[in-house]
Amino acid sequence: MSKPVVPTQTLRRAADLAAAGLIAPGHVEAVERVAALYSVAVTPSLVALMNRADPNDPIARQFVPSAAELMTAPEERRDPIGDETHSPVRGIVHRYPDRVLLTPLLVCPVYCRFCFRRARVGDADGTLSEAELDAALAYVAARPDLREVIVTGGDPLMLPPGRIKALVDRVGAIPHVEVLRFHSRVPVADPERVTDELAKALRREAGSDLALWLAVHVNHPRELSAATRAALARLADAGLPLLSQTVLLKGVNDSPEILEDLMRALVRNRVRPYYLHHPDLAPGTSHFRPSIAEGQALMRALRGRLSGIAQPTYVLDIPGGAGKVPIGPGYWNEEAGSVSDPVGRSHDYRGAASRPVPDQ
Structure with missing residues (x-):
């Protein structure tokens, strides 16, 4: 056939x-x-x-x-993580004291069916004008407590390399910004877009104090095709540290075997697993959401299968914009003074946990 x-x-x-x-x-x-x-x-x-x-x-x-x-579940909401509530100027989301999101555009190469911005992405009119980008960067420049700018969207790697390079230069000129991070699905969805020119646009300039990072969204080991692996290699060879973000999805990656294969494949391709997201309460996505207990069981299984370098942090973005928190399984039992191992066996640790450390 x-x-x-x-x-x-x-x-x-x-x-x-x-x-x-x-x-x-x-x-x-x-x-x-x-x-x-x-x-x-x-x-x-x-x-x-x-x-x-x-x-x-x-x-x-x-x-x-x-x-x-x-089908929209009662708990689902149009703006599940409070982007709009925490947007002081167009294109900026300021949820944490030391960092902001910058969304220069709202278009993507592909639209994930579980996206937490699904009511907004795809809007070609969501691209910031020059005046709006000026205002967004002025907001960052006026706040010395901001140390990191996270460029997201939409997908920022949909911008032409020249515009990406200009953005890198402009953020790099803000003295108090130390880290510029891009989040992208492009290496998976449209790997041919990751050219040498694009990788060069993301490269840290000699003498610059600005650290550039890229977080790539990958949910299944089959997404790491030969073309995607080549795209990741171009980015890594350009000196860009790579992180991964994965969404835990029912029917996609909700098994320890698939998650193990994915995390091992990411590490082989010089991508450090970063977050495993519990799905957000976006409208029409309940068929993707496992329970938190199921996610915790998966993380416990990974702890017994993978080294620390391949362990993502299981996180929940609290609805309304209160921020991300880790929701992985707990191993320490304060009341019993015991610690459990990755397969759930309990081990006594009462004496060592309470004994004071002697003065040095």
Whole structure:
């Protein structure tokens, strides 16, 4: 049997998804209703990774819209982590005392079906004008307590390399900013976009005190295709430290085996696992959310399987904008004076835990 044809253009309409074999013809009407609410885009690179014969394919599940998105649970909200509440000027989200988010645009190469900004992304008019970018950077420059700028969106690597380089230079000219971090899905969704020119635009200039980092969003080991691995290598070889962000998704990566394979693959590709996010309360995403207890059990299993360098921190972004907190399993029992190991066995630690440290 011949392989299905991979499209050459990004798929954005329900009819195109059906023609590519990604949705059944009978689902077109429902997907059109989803597309009227939330942006749709599936790149050829991602279609090539999908097993179109598998109705539960973990890659397709992340990007191909479904009728389940039309069901909004009572606890879900349009702005689940309080971006709007904490946006003092357009393009800035200031939730923590030492860092801000900068969103220069709201378009992405692909639209994840679980995205916490799903009500906003895809808006081409969300790109900041020069005057708005000036105002956003002036906000940062006027606040010496800010040490880090996190460029997100949308996907900032959708900007041309020249605009990325200009942004790096402008942030680097703010004396109190020490770290500039970019968050992107591009190396997975459109790896050919990660050219040598783009990697160079993200490179730290000689003599600069500004540290540049890139966090890449990866949820399944199959997303690390040969093209994606090459893109990550270009970025790492340019001197850019790489982190990963992963969302824990039911039916995609909610097993210790898949998460283990993913974290090992990331480390092999010089990407340090950073966060494993519990899914946010975005509208129409309840079919993706496992329970927190299930997530904690997965993290406990990883602790017994992987070295520290491959362990992400399991986090929850508190609804309304109160910030991220770790929600991983606990190992220390204060009342019993015991500690549990990765497989759940309890070990007494009462004497050592309470004994004072002698003066040096």
